[in-house]
Amino acid sequence: MIIHNCEGESVTIENKVIYMDNSATTPVKREVVEEMIPYMTENFGNPSSIYEIGKISKHAVDKARKKVADALGAEENEIYFTSGGTESDNWAIKGIAFANRNKGKHIITSSIEHHAVLHTCAWLEGQGFEVTYLPVDKYGMVSPEELKKAIRDDTILISIMLANNEIGTIQPVEEIGKIAKENRIYFHTDAVQAIGHVPIDVKKMNIDLLSLSGHKFEGPKGCGSLYIRKGTKIDVLLHGGAQERKRRAGTENVPAIVGLGKAIELATAEIEESNKTLLELRERLIKGLLKIPKAHLNGHPTQRLANNVNVTFEYIEGESLLLLLNAKGIFASTGSACNSSSLEPSHVLTACGVPHEIVHGSLRLSLGKMNSEKDVGRVLEVLPEIVQRLRNMSPLTPKEYRTI
């Protein structure tokens, strides 16, 4: 196929494109797009307006809210639409912290959270709050025992993600929820990566707040939700109009909300079937990649998202790996510092104890609906050559792992 680079020059890519970065984002499903279109064209009304097309928009938003609530086992009036995962995390954490600071100033989170959680917590530390960052084991798992030990009299919030975006490790959320409830502490979970992969019941799991983002499950970008359990004491993050029951101001992003509703309905209905397919592909991919010498699996072998593969190759660096994969039409991601604008290697892999020397050689392949067995076969055919090529180039590679 031929694609165009930023200068508009065409670049030929061998074979078809294989997109294996579904944890970064997903394409919007055709039927989701079709549901959205009328709300950009004829049904463009502002849901706050009382005339007919305003009411149509309001009903569409309400319908989407019901779908999100159903997907989580929540009530409709516990669902608030936001601009995405980052806003939901910010609102949940800052909102709980400030509304409950007369009760305490201590927050517990983990060292492998998304930056939307970690940087929010770091900012709160500057505002006088105290934060405990729980360590994880080598699989990226938070220990409920460690959590219990970290709880203080002034702990007001526990924020632990449901599934990790880099290594796919699924946390014992139900157990964490139970501990939070027993200690009367609010429990927030970032479920951005989990929707459509892990069945969620906020009541059974004792979750008080849950963040999600539409574009991770074939919905549109720029739209997410925060579930807030009824009776939760939380401050407003965005002040302004009376939208979202006066808790989140700003004209509703109606088409995106409609899309999010449709996408979450489809994603949750298909969990079992989709996980079955993804799991087979994942296991085949992991098995094949670990045949490469000095390759290691990151994350938990079984308690992991059905679509997540994360492997480290010693002696090579991830950005080079991505560039060579890109040249073969395979799109993936890495935890290498050289691929980040901060020049910091993955905090998740570092927290799992992956040595600094090899943390740069990580590769994340996150599978999606469009990936087939053929794609997995193609990746397994291409990757060993690429790894070998970079190893031959690296001064770190011992003689026995060189071919030239």
Next chain:
Amino acid sequence: MDYSLKVMDHFSNPRNMGSIENSDGVGEVGNPACGDIMKIYLKVEDNRISDIKFQTFGCGAAIASSSMATEMIKGKTLEEAWKLSNKAVAEALDGLPPIKMHCSMLAEEAIHEAINDYLKKKGLEPWDD
């Protein structure tokens, strides 16, 4: 990462990649923890770099800078090679993204290390940066 076509060319088809047995000077700079290491091997004849090879662990910019830098100083005198700046390497690559400029720095440093290694082996005073 937005790389120039020249960076992509040198990254995809690196020039002078490999090592030299019985080299006259070797320079290695960088740190695996930071994600890049560059190693330069020199062969020197009549004060000129008659052969040069590199091995690099690092990103696209690091590999392309190594390739370009070795091409620029092959056949040059040691004095000329010493003067090769990271800016010149980056310019020859039609520029590097600002965050990747330090990768071209690595090439300059590795060449200096290799030249000084050669001088030391010859019993000569190493040069100052």
